[in-house]
Amino acid sequence: MTKKIKRVYGYLAEFETASKLYKGAEKVRDAGFKKWDCYSPYPLHGLDHAMGLKRSVLPFFVFFGGLIGFCTAVALAYGTQVMIYPTVVQAKPANLATIAAFFPIMFELTILLSGFTTLFGVLALMGLPRLNHPLFASKQFQKATDDKFFIAIEVRDSNFNKEETKALLEGAGGSNIELVEEEI
């Protein structure tokens, strides 16, 4: 039988309620941790502040996604109708003055490309898809998508200390503290 090698991911602590998680998060933030996260079954508003997170940068990407969509539409509609192959349908010309007729195309493509950028941008920012994660090794963590709240502090954090971090989580109100290990 081969011996299984395990790698420590970090501590996982359970918090009973959203309020306790919020207060616990403030304590972990003040202790100076960087590689940690709070897990909740629904988006907890205000937790960004308690964790010291900045506003998401997603809108920045989406703006440029939308801009690309707009430029594509201009090239597609104006470029083909006026420049490449002007077609006169029902004696209606196509030139700079008729650009209003291309507005719907520009609008729709702006939205379409913004939508795609939102989807792929948010997946990239969230680090998904990622089908496995060390935390999935924890049995109690399955409740994170049901009704339990957790804080996990990673061993990679420079402030991590086996005893002190555990004591910090206990002091912050955490229970069922577990050292999560993944098999490799």
Place this chain on the structure above:
Amino acid sequence: MADAIQSNNKPKLPVLEREKLILNGRSMNWITERVCGIIENPQPALWWVLFIPSFIIAIVGLGFGLTYLVSTGVGVWGNSNRTMWGWPIVNFIFWIGIGHAGTLISAILFLTRQNWRTSINRAAEAMTIFAVCCAGIFPVFHVGRVWFAWFLAPIPNANAIWQNFKSPLLWDVFAVSTYFTVSLIFWYLGMVPDLATIRDRAKKGSIRKFLYGLFALGWRGGNRQWSHYEMAYLLLAALSTPLVLSVHSIVSFDCATSIVPGWHTTIFPPYFVAGAVFGGFAMVLTIMVPARYIYGLQDLITRKHIDNMAKIILTTGTIVGYAYLMELFVAFYSGAKYEMAAFTYRITGPYAWAYILMMSLNVLSPQLFWWKSLRENLWVVMGVSMCVNIGMWFERFVIIVTTLPRMFLPGDWKYYDPSPVDIMTFIGTIGLFLTLFLLFLKFLPCINIAEVKWTLLESDPHHEDKEELEDKGVKVERPYQVELDTNKPV
């Protein structure tokens, strides 16, 4: 923390507690169990009773209707040289309009912070997707030689001629395909946390664990994910809001940019959008009231939700009624004799029966919702919803079919009759819609589990602080208000 809430409460005005969105003090675990239970447990017999006929209707109606159409030609439809649009386009506008309520609930009510949307948004968005699927069938087959439908895509044909980008019909292609794509993204992204819930409940090594795990993309529910996720959700809501208004506006341009009397009016875009929301909400109620009963979701989709939806039906129904009357007034006021003739023909001509049906079902029937007792009677709600579903189909029928057979050349005038193939195809799409919706109920979480939990009082991270206050934090109720007060830069 508590100070901030205290200072917010300073003017001690009596504040009524809000009606709860989740009844009987249900816990988060109860919500998970109830919604996931629908997927995990065998379906009730009624599900099969509905599914089997729907599936047969979809297969027979669409299979036969479309195969016969493609193998023979569009002549098998009731369309004629003058009434080129007929039922197919009536059905297209009907289905695409149904979808609008889903986007209104998921996007516009999200931006306006209407928290009651959380219980119904998933099912309404699913309805949007399926309705657009049904809608898409008609224009694609209406092009005649369906194997040339790719001519609609923005690529040059064999003679290097591009599409006519000035044509409202091409705008329609862009609008509907964008609408479908963005709605699908919105729906799927909103579902990822709930798919993760089902994944986490499934047995290790089971097919369910694998499949739901695959589509949950490895969601963990960490706040570093939620933070981006919430931003994406907000952005998609902000993108969908103008999008949904544009889609039916552009559909209305198909008519309004022509010079046909009865169509050439500026009121069309808002009139179509209001009608779409109106018809869509009726469809949401038509499918959610029975689903709520069958699956025992009364604590999540409460009387308040139904009451709110009934009020929206009343509002939009009245807007639609206003548009009908304004259309008549403008026809009279314009002094244009062709315009007047078109409307006189609508009201007094051989299609008067359709006009009367449209007026009574769309304008009069929702007026029952002025009475609270009637809004609370589910039989009345279902009855009015069915009336509106039928009435909105007749609205499109009146717009399309009472206008085209009676244009400028009297030699073209002809009474329009649908063919059996028309009827079969339309019934087939109803079957397809129901089939897809029932499969959705069986395989996907029909209620947004994560967002519904968020509406519980104890979901607020400041809930315990508020409990200590004299009025138990009744005044400051919504989490984001507290967040605004306390979220000063770190």
